[in-house]
Amino acid sequence: MLTDAEMTNCRNIPNTDILGFLSEPCAVFDADLRYVFTNKAYDTLVGQGPSELAGQYLFDVFPETPDRMKTVQSAMDKCLSGRRSELKNLVYEIPQDDGTLIEKTWRITMDPVRDRDGEISHILQRASDITEDVIKARQNAAIAREINHRAKNTMAVVTAIARITSRNATNYESFLSSFTGRIDAMRRTHDRLSVDARRGLTITETFETEMQQFAAETGADYTLDGPEVDLSVSGTKDLALVIHELLTNAVKYGCFKGPGGKLAVSWDHIEDGVEIFWRESCAHSIEAGEIQGFGSRLFRMLPHVKVTQDYTDSGVHTVINLTGDIAFA
Numbered sequence: 307m308l309t310d311a312e313m314t315n316c317r318n319i320p321n322t323d324i325l326g327f328l329s330e331p332c333a334v335f336d337a338d339l340r341y342v343f344t345n346k347a348y349d350t351l352v353g354q355g356p357s358e359l360a361g362q363y364l365f366d367v368f369p370e371t372p373d374r375m376k377t378v379q380s381a382m383d384k385c386l387s388g389r390r391s392e393l394k395n396l397v398y399e400i401p402q403d404d405g406t407l408i409e410k411t412w413r414i415t416m417d418p419v420r421d422r423d424g425e426i427s428h429i430l431q432r433a434s435d436i437t438e439d440v441i442k443a444r445q446n447a448a449i450a451r452e453i454n455h456r457a458k459n460t461m462a463v464v465t466a467i468a469r470i471t472s473r474n475a476t477n478y479e480s481f482l483s484s485f486t487g488r489i490d491a492m493r494r495t496h497d498r499l500s501v502d503a504r505r506g507l508t509i510t511e512t513f514e515t516e517m518q519q520f521a522a523e524t525g526a527d528y529t530l531d532g533p534e535v536d537l538s539v540s541g542t543k544d545l546a547l548v549i550h551e552l553l554t555n556a557v558k559y560g561c562f563k564g565p566g567g568k569l570a571v572s573w574d575h576i577e578d579g580v581e582i583f584w585r586e587s588c589a590h591s592i593e594a595g596e597i598q599g600f601g602s603r604l605f606r607m608l609p610h611v612k613v614t615q616d617y618t619d620s621g622v623h624t625v626i627n628l629t630g631d632i633a634f635a
Contacts, residue, residue: 322334322342322343322345325343325345325430326345326346328345328347329347330347330432330433330434331345331347331348331350331351331432331433331434331435332344332345332347332348332430332431332432332433333345333348333359333430333431333433334419334428334429334430334431335364335382335428335429335431336427336428336429337386337426337427337428337429338363339363339364339365339382339429340361340362340363340364341359341360341361341362341364341367342360342428343360344359344360348433351410351412351433351435352367352400353400353402353403354367364378364382365378368398377393378393378396381393381414381416382416382429385416385417385418385426385429386418386426386429387418387426388418388426389418390415390416390417390418391415391416392413392414392415392416393412393413393414393416394413395411395413395436395440396411396412396413396414397409397410397411397412398410398411398412409437410435410437411435411436411437411439411440412433412434412435412436413433413434413436414431414432414433414434415431415432416429416430416431416432417429417430417432418430464489468485484554487550487554494515494516494546505536505538505539506536506537506538506539506540506541506542507536507537507542508534508535508536508537509532509535509537509545509573509580509582510530510532510534512537512542512545512546512549513530513549513571514530515546516546516549516550516553517530517549517553527567527568527569528568528569528570528571529568529569529570529571530571530572531570531571531572531573532571532572532573532574532582533573533574533575535573535575535580537628540610541610541628544608544610544611544628545582545611545626545628547608548605548608548611548613548626551605552584552622552624555622556569556586556622560586560588560621560622561586561587561588561621561622563588563590564589564590565589566588566589567586567587567588567589567621568586568587569584569585569586569587570583570585570587571583571584571585576627578629578630579610579627579628579629579630580627580628581625581626581627581628582625582626582627582628583623583624583625583626584622584623584624584625584626585621585623585624586620586621586622586623587620587621588620588621591619591620609630610628610629610630611626611627611628611629612626612627612629613625613626613627
């Protein structure tokens with residue numbers, strides 16, 4: 307590390323030969339803050355050549371706002387008083403050959419350079435481009451906030467599911483069976499979402515995630531028909547919970563209770579979202595009172611999902627409206 311070292315072959319200009327071989331960007335300023343020397347790494351960093359910088363005043367090369375100029379000037383003055391100074395996370399817009407500007411973040415360290423008489427004559431500045439580190443830190447912070455947000459939402463949903471499930475359970479075993487089934491539905495959706503946490507599933511993928519499980523266990527006869535619609539992450543989770551409840555009721559009371567039942571699901575775009583039609587055809591008759599319970603309470607818990615149901619002799623007809631920013635064409 308070159309600090310406070312003898313870098314002089316003459317009284318006024320320090321010997322900068324060794325700096326030219328360093329991979330670290332380095333520059334030397336005189337006491338008037340004019341460039342005396344820059345090495346190749348520094349020239350590359352700032353996008354200018356030594357002939358363009360030599361003799362230039364620092365603040366002419368990098369114009370500053372009054373507040374930032376005061377900060378940089380203070381660091382320079384500290385160095386000229388004989389003490390090392392450092393500037394962290396200093397942001398500059400570097401002009402490119404095509405006229406555009408690229409924002410770069412630097413960490414700058416400055417050391418005083420003394421002449422043969424021990425007087426401070428120059429400043430050695432070393433600059434590190436920490437732009438990538440800053441970007442990664444911002445990304446990590448954003449990811450941490452998103453994980454925290456999603457964890458809180460998930461816990462809120464789990465708590466609500468536990469509370470509502472307990473109201474309809476007749477004993478511990480029935481509570482445990484219903485509760486774990488609903489948590490498993492959340493888990494299956496989460497497993498699919500973990501492939502790409504930035505986007506949700508399509509409506510088809512969301513239905514298939516749940517339907518395949520039931521079809522494997524019951525041999526359910528169903529069809530899915532509708533345009534390709536991407537859902538947000540929250541939209542995927544909400545729809546998966548609704549699908550699970552409708553399927554659970556279909557197995558207990560509806561079209562999948564016995565042989566001969568069929569389910570037809572279709573959907574299409576509406577002005578502010580998507581409308582999904584769930585039509586059950588049963589080989590037996592059902593009554594509305596049989597299947598009301600947790601599902602209706604759950605549906606009211608989801609702010610961007612509206613569920614309406616019509617109970618016919620042949621089965622349940624359900625309309626699911628997804629609105630707001632949870633469905634994307």
